[in-house]
Amino acid sequence: MPSSLEELVAQSPPAALVNSADISAGLSPDHVFVVLDDDPTGTQSVADLPVLTSWSVEALTWGLQQGRPAVYVLTNSRSLDPTEAERRNAEVAANAYQAAEGVGCTIEFVSRSDSTLRGHFPLEPRVLAQQVHRHTGVPVDGVILVPAFPDAGRITVDGVHYAGSAANGFTPVGDTEFAQDATFGYRSSDLRSWVEEKTGGETSASEVLTIDLATLRTDRESVVATLLQAASAQPIVVDIVDESDMRQLVLALHEARAAGRRFLHRVGPPFVRALIGQDPRQPLRATELNALNGETRTATRGGLVVVGSHVSSTTRQLDALRERHAPVELEIDIDQVRDGRREDHLSELARTTLAALSHGNVVIRTARTLVTGSDARDSLAIARTVSAAVVELVHRVIESITPRFVVAKGGITSSDVAAHGLGIERAFVRGPMLPGIVSLWEPMGGPVKGVPYVVFAGNVGGPEALADVVETLSR
Template sequence: MATLEELTRHIPSGPRVDPAAVARSVADSGRVLVVLDDDPTGTQSVADLPVLTGWSVEDLTWALHQGEPAVYVMTNSRSLDPADARRVNEEVAVAALEASEATGVPVAFVSRGDSTLRGHFPLEPNTLAHVAEQAGSPIDGIVLVPAFADAGRITVGGVHYAGSAADGFTPVGESEFAKDATFGYESSHLRDWVVEKSGGAIAGEDVVLIDLATLRSGEPGQEAARILTEVTGGQVVAPDIVDENDLLLLALALEQAERAGKRFVYRVGPPFGRARIGQSPRTPLSAEDVERISGAGERAPGGLIMVGSHVGLTTRQLDALRERRAPTEIEIDVAAVLDDRRQQHLADIVDEVVAGLGQGNVVVRTSRVLVRGDDADASLDIARQVSAAVVQVVREALARRAPRFVVAKGGITSSDVATLGLQIRRAFVRGPMLPGIVSLWEPVDGPALGIPYIVFAGNVGGDQSLADVVDTLSA
């Protein structure tokens, strides 16, 4: 465990960057970032951007016509096996390039991954790079930026950390996130992590590091840009990042390198997109903001909170919500979902949800004991069956009574609830519910039209964060 002061001692703070300077450069290029989000939590750092849960050429054409510098496409690829993840990334990239040609809007690809390094790497960025190359635009580098300062993920000296300024930082390979049943790992140094996740296909000496002192030295972005212009052949580039200004410095460096002819695919944590387009962090949405976003349709007095994440933080957040607001609680018994009791069990839960919404907020949670299979594939299959049960509950409850709001806790849970449960196809992310984390979507189509939808990652916030968000939504 190390303090931020210990990690950054003797490193200069660097020149300050106005996000508007980055925004102007991005606007001049006319380029739109197509962000392939491996679960919906990547939207928590941005505001007022289009979000798609499908990727037809028509959907992407609609998004590019919105005149915004980025569009988020929900792939839910973290819940897929490698073959399906590759297929989905190919489909999105091909459709985006077709929409780009039809609209005349140039695009670049961002592979938004987990800030604690879980997910399909290097498969996803490599797939996007391959599609770009097939289209005649070879990629010089894969820029790896998992940092997410708002959630306590920083990179210093090539080592990625999880923690907080108050409690200190631990190398992420020593955290609970590295023990993930499907995407576990051992390395904390990004160079070693790339070697580990690529199975040795990428050599450590081929990974380009940009240390914090270099990123912060000289004219804004200049030294980092010099390094980036030398990257070639799809090399992985891993910059140090500690705060928002570091991301803006990197954005300026990338702009300079791209103007010099370099092309990159990005594999990043949530706040990268915000800095890359020069969007200033939005203040958290208030109860009044939520009310303005809500539609005029008739809804139940209570909101629906779906909890699928199993990390320890989520359990503590659920305990705090229970203590503060005493919502109706209903448990999806994973054992029942996995055997012949499934349909009756879920029908009973839907009845309880509909009745509970008439009285107040309702929490539907999966069993807090994580059920794993004998290997990664078996664990993923169990997770899919449980997620399908969550979706069924949401969809059938929504058909009978529209909740005041819906919160989904957990990355894969939030994707499936949005796409399959609420049947959202197009939406706008309107901003965060807490500083830099937890996004609110405004659906613009489907049965959830007018119902605020809150995407809440399993691994962000403090113990009181879920209760704080529900307080705002219930005001």
């Protein structure tokens, strides 16, 4: 039975207002947070920051030269096996240090991952901690664990992480469908026990430092004292229910850093916004979208919606899109892309898509039933095979026509479509399409320069969210 928000916070004092200016005032203009985003949905809570799908020294140099307090690097590591994810994180970090030396700035790493706890943990923070020590000679003291994403109904109270909403209540995340993920499944909802589970007992629940909601909201001195206790990349779990809670934590982190402590951050999407003192941006309006590239938006009637996510919320959103807009809908057949019919299948889908875009919006989707393998590695291999077919189909389409817009639904789908299907290497995230969620990128070059590209996580938004976004883009 889900718990109401009132029940969960009944014993906690109300949140204290913290202005974003109080945070941004403490930032150095020569300090940049490099956000390693394990899929592109991490950008949905921020605005006007550079995004890279390439992590060469040249690309990172460009990102660090934009004069922004953070730069996102899309690693897409959630789609990789552990060995590849380890190698990619190490490569990004090493190149970031080389780029920072050339630009003349200092950097700090954020490992952005899923608000429902899916991803390579503890591997990714561990690799980054090793790189920090290797390149600076200074060890990481603590790893801040804040998967909370209040805008999407993910909160942490008494160390327990929840998913839900104010309207429908909150369920411990270990009891939700997200915990059954074929690759990154888990049992624990208490983040301390989750750390123990994910580290195979290497770090026990009792070794995890915790900052409870009452302390966070009323006693910064105690919060700082807890942060100062951290040693040897010790995990630190923090209760978070709203934006002000994250800002309270960031102010305490400023004090701990000033005292010489060094941290990594393993966090959900909105924490970066708090970290850099950025106010939530209002959803983008149709007039703002038209200003991105008016010529492209009038050249083609239809936009392209690519749906790869299999979670139930995505299926409900797809149903609502059908009901309201009746787009042409095409399915990539998993069996055909895994055998000798792949080429004929994709060619036919491309021809149909090109014809339909001349008249209106087109949905390209995977099957709504998730196909899994014999184990986590096999399941990931199947997912990557299907994703490769999606990417190739999108690439074939844009070789012949430029859609009015592109929406990609699902984390891995969004990443692969951006980097490989559309050839986006550098972009700016311009802001959300819905309050606090669903980001829009403006590509800075390549075949879809200026075309609105919408990154839409599979597990966020109400039933009408996808239809609302497509409606705004189609105006």
